[in-house]
Amino acid sequence: MKTALTSIVRDPSLAPEGKLKIDWVQAHMPVLNQIRKEFERDQPFKGLRVAISLHLEAKTAYLAKVVQAGGAEVVITGSNPLSTQDDVCAALVEDGIAVYAKYNPDPQEYKDLMVKTLETKPDLIIDDGGDLVSILHSERQDLLAQVRGGAEETTTGILRLKAMEKDGSLKFPMVAVNDAYCKYLFDNRYGTGQSVWDGINRTTNLVVAGKTVVVNGYGWCGKGVAMRAKGLGANVVVTEVDAIRAVEAYMDGFTVMSMEEAAKVGEFFVTVTGNKDVIRGEHIANMKDGAILSNAGHFDIEVNLVELAELSVSKRVVRRNIEEYVLKDGRKIYVLAEGRLVNLAAGDGHPAEIMDMTFALQAIALRHVNENYESIGSKVVNVPYELDELVARTKLESLGIKIDTLSEEQKAYLDSWASH
Numbered sequence: 091m092k093t094a095l096t097s098i099v100r101d102p103s104l105a106p107e108g109k110l111k112i113d114w115v116q117a118h119m120p121v122l123n124q125i126r127k128e129f130e131r132d133q134p135f136k137g138l139r140v141a142i143s144l145h146l147e148a149k150t151a152y153l154a155k156v157v158q159a160g161g162a163e164v165v166i167t168g169s170n171p172l173s174t175q176d177d178v179c180a181a182l183v184e185d186g187i188a189v190y191a192k193y194n195p196d197p198q199e200y201k202d203l204m205v206k207t208l209e210t211k212p213d214l215i216i217d218d219g220g221d222l223v224s225i226l227h228s229e230r231q232d233l234l235a236q237v238r239g240g241a242e243e244t245t246t247g248i249l250r251l252k253a254m255e256k257d258g259s260l261k262f263p264m265v266a267v268n269d270a271y272c273k274y275l276f277d278n279r280y281g282t283g284q285s286v287w288d289g290i291n292r293t294t295n296l297v298v299a300g301k302t303v304v305v306n307g308y309g310w311c312g313k314g315v316a317m318r319a320k321g322l323g324a325n326v327v328v329t330e331v332d333a334i335r336a337v338e339a340y341m342d343g344f345t346v347m348s349m350e351e352a353a354k355v356g357e358f359f360v361t362v363t364g365n366k367d368v369i370r371g372e373h374i375a376n377m378k379d380g381a382i383l384s385n386a387g388h389f390d391i392e393v394n395l396v397e398l399a400e401l402s403v404s405k406r407v408v409r410r411n412i413e414e415y416v417l418k419d420g421r422k423i424y425v426l427a428e429g430r431l432v433n434l435a436a437g438d439g440h441p442a443e444i445m446d447m448t449f450a451l452q453a454i455a456l457r458h459v460n461e462n463y464e465s466i467g468s469k470v471v472n473v474p475y476e477l478d479e480l481v482a483r484t485k486l487e488s489l490g491i492k493i494d495t496l497s498e499e500q501k502a503y504l505d506s507w508a509s510h
Contacts, residue, residue, distance in 0.1 A: 095165055095188035095210055098203060099179040108181030111148035112155070119149070119446035120488035121481060122156055125453050129160030134457045136161030141212035143204065143222045144243060145173040145434045146191050149442055151182050153216075153449040157456065158187060162214075167191045167207040169218035169243075171200045172427060172435035208233050214460055215240030216452055217264075219388045220247035227259055239263040239459040239466065241452055245309070246364045246388035251470045263466035265455040267448070270473040272481045274310040277448040281440030282433065283314025286360060286386045287322060289437030293411045293426055294382060299323030304356035306349065307363035308335040311386060315360050316344055327352045353377050360432070361385045361392035371397030374423060384426040386433055393429045411436040450481045 116123065129135075140157050144150040146168040158164045165188040168174035172194055179189045188210065190203040204221060208230055217223050217240055226234055239262045242248050248268050254260040267273055291298070303324040305316045312328070316339070319326050328339040329349045340346045347355075353373035357380070361368045364387050371394060385392045399405065402415040408424070415423045427435035439445070454477050459466065486493060496504070 095163070097179075097183045097189045098192070098206065099183055099189050100176040100192045102180045102183060104177035105180035105184045108148070108151070108175070108177035108179065109184070111175070111178055112151045112181055115148045115442040115445075116152050118442040119152060119449070121446045121450040121484045122152065122453065124484055124488075125450050126156045126159050129156060129453070129457075133161035134460060135214070138213040138460070139163045139165065139210060140214045140216065140456070141207050141210065141222060142166040142216040143169045143207065144216060144218045145169055145431075145439055146179060146189075147173060147175045147434070147439055148178050149439065149445040149449065151178045153452060154182060154187050155185060156449075156453055157216075158185070160453075160457070164188070165190070165207055165210045165212065167203050168200075169221065170431055170434060171195055171197075172430050173439065205230065211236045213238050214456055216243070216456060217241070217247055218243040220250035223247075223254075223260075223264065224250060227254065227261065234261050237262050239265075239463040241265040241267045241455040241459060242470075243448075243452065244268050244388050245311075248470065249364065255468070255470050260468045260470070262468055263459055263463050264470050265459050266470050266472055267451050267455050270451050270455075270478045270481075272447045272451055272478050272485075273473075277440060277444055278310035279314035279317070281314070281444035281448070282311040282362070282386060283316075283318040284444075285433035285437055285440045286315050286362075286384075287318050289432040289434070290358065290360075290382075290384055290426065293409070293432070293436040294424075296382075298358065301325070301357040302327060302355050303358045303360065304329065304352045305344075306359065306361040306368045306392070307387075308332075308339045309362065309364075312362040313342075315362055315386060316342070319358075319360075320344075324358070327356065349373055350376075356381060359383045359393075361387055363387055363392060366391040367394045368392045370394045371401055374398055374401055374417075377421070377423060379421040380424070382424045382426065383429070384432040385429050386431060388431065390429040393425065395425065395429050398423065398425070447481050447485055450484070451478070454480070 140162040154164050168191040174191045174193045176193050190206045248266045303319040304327045306329045308328050316326050326344045328344045330336040336346050353376045404416045408414045411427045413425045426432050
């Protein structure tokens with residue numbers, strides 16, 4: 091028998107404000123609304139406890155409510171200390187969801203809140219960046235036996251999971267939601283592309299047109315950031331370590347440089363690689379006075395803030411989510427949102443219509459792993475294509491768009507290897 095859950099939030103009185111936010115996104119998430127109806131009918135998670143670690147804002151809150159509607163007891167924590175919204179947390183508590191999250195806790199409290207989430211002994215997990223899974227396998231193996239499996243949201247988490255699978259450490263199945271077409275084609279490109287510039291623009295209140303923007307990394311997220319920067323009138327430079335992606339960026343009309351070269355010309359920098367030390371002291375030493383550094387990768391390791399601090403004589407907050415570093419020669423370098431995800435730490439994250447598709451994938455991936463965890467085994471698996479396509483078809487239906495279907499003759503033609 092599972093123990094009753096309590097919550098840890100900053101201010102329960104903020105619940106009415108959080109409820110308004112959740113109601114707003116719910117009205118703009120038709121795919122998730124359809125899945126909620128199915129979950130209410132079928133109760134796929136009845137009697138189970140689901141732990142969620144995602145950026146804890148309104149869209150995530152509605153996903154939690156959809157999982158709850160499927161019969162689950164839901165417990166949720168944040169996946170980034172600066173993206174948690176206290177009013178949303180309070181609203182979820184009123185709706186019967188256990189919350190262990192606060193905006194901007196100190197590093198130890200942030201970790202403790204994740205551990206408390208795991209100590210509720212969940213049956214299923216939705217993770218973002220692999221933190222819950224990592225803690226389970228490295229520090230709290232006593233809690234592993236209860237877990238049937240889960241779903242992972244982002245590239246960084248999938249890289250960690252695949253490394254665990256490769257060395258035999260992974261003890262339960264995880265669905266790689268980030269690798270689904272309806273995730274990386276839309277969320278990573280259009281979601282990141284828009285929300286990164288929402289965060290930068292609202293934080294800096296500076297013009298982008300005419301400026302030189304350096305996008306570090308040309309994966310699906312980088313493509314979106316570069317595309318939207320171009321739309322805002324920027325001169326866009328892309329840096330890459332992958333030769334194929336570098337050629338792609340070049341043929342998409344962007345200037346491709348090494349980071350050593352790009353550091354000298356950039357005015358806005360956006361790291362989108364999932365790797366560490368993309369912007370280092372050697373680059374910062376050559377940057378223009380007033381250069382603005384931001385990150386859209388999952389962890390705050392892409393800009394080396396230690397080396398930046400070593401090059402500086404002072405640091406101060408000059409505006410909410412903007413820190414000014416004064417270098418020894420008087421040049422000023424600005425860092426947005428402490429080098430954390432700028433679109434969430436300094437914004438509201440992806441648009442609701444984008445996260446509608448992503449969180450629909452999360453919901454049905456969780457159902458899939460719950461129904462098949464014994465046969466899947468302890469490995470990382472993709473979202474089945476039919477579930478990916480289901481989300482796309484539901485999205486089209488919500489837009490009133492009809493598409494063609496193949497005739498039986500056309501299917502036979504495509505399946506035939508004989509001479510046509």
